Amino acid sequence: MKRPNVPTDIAEFERALAECLTIAVRAMPDSPMLSITLRGDNRIRTVACSHARAELLDGLQAAAGRGPVLEAIKIGRPVTVGDLATDARWQRLAAESPEVHQVHCEPLESEGALLGVLTLYSRGERKLAEESLLVARVTAGHVGVLFRTALDVARMREVAAQLKEALNTRAIIDQALGIVMAQRRCTAHQAFEILRHVSQDKNVKLHQVAATIVETVSGEPPQRTRFQEPPQRTIGRSS
Known part of the structure; x- marks a missing residue:
């Protein structure tokens, strides 16, 4: 998959992603730890997380060069680990995070381009609830829409x-x-x-x-025309 251009207002985009995670985790009955990881040039970067531990787990995989997050980015499809402790592929991750039992990685896409991964880290021994997986898929779709919107805004500002x-x-x-x-x-x-x-x-x-x-x-430089930005419209209740 092609790599997308990133919106120029990164801080604003990442704040919106953090808000998406806040809403998502409240809707998941088993309250997993969530993270959003975006891919770049030969690296990944966690841009939003519900728990600091989730960001650390992403970092462990980035440092090791392997893990469910990197696998999902590589194949562009969801990756689910039913039991991290018994999955031979991720023994190092399991050893460094014994409290995590299940992992689910949902790819984030926008207009055919792979943006990164939304990851659920479950600390419970029970299987991740179907409601949580559904919320993950819905949230991933919203992130794609959010990215397109942010990119359109950046392009409009450039124009x-x-x-x-x-x-x-x-x-x-x-x-x-x-x-x-x-x-x-x-x-x-x-x-x-x-x-x-x-x-x-x-x-x-x-x-x-x-x-x-x-x-x-x-005898002096030409006067450049000054163009002022129109006042921003505030949406709210009319008085």
């Missing part, structure tokens, strides 16, 4: 920043066009062609050529 920069440079170009039109007594189209040819000849961006013209004539 907005690019648009602001484009509008700012356009304002500088318009100032230079006015100067060229007055000096050459030509149309706006002809003035633009003059700027374009200078830009190509000197291998300099058009807005930089425009800024030089404005500064040469006015």
Whole structure:
């Protein structure tokens, strides 16, 4: 599976993941320890957990280079360990975490890309409840939606920043066009062609050529247009 791009506002995304775990663990009758581990370049990182012990267990597997979490990431499918103590594959993990009896890893996906794993560590000897496994699957789906939403927001912020920069440079170009039109007594189209040819000849961006013209004539750098963010809308009860 391909590796997804990560949202730029990591802190906000991770806070939302922590809230997902808080809600999930309350809905699980056997109250397992939960963690969300995201995969990166040749490593995994625990970004949210319901108990510090769950993060430590993730870390033990990362350090050893093997474990249910890494197996789920490798195959891209759920991995369930019915009895950690008797499973020959994970003897080291069992030895270092004797209180954990069962483990379930649910892959986290978004638009066909594997994000990481939601892991349940059960400290009880009884089999993980079906309700807990159902909650894990539902939570994994919500994490995928949350990731897409966070990524869309990050992309929109990037587009907005690019648009602001484009509008700012356009304002500088318009100032230079006015100067060229007055000096050459030509149309706006002809003035633009003059700027374009200078830009190509000197291998300099058009807005930089425009800024030089404005500064040469006015004696000071061109004034950039200031764009203010619209006020954020607050959702709440109307008074």
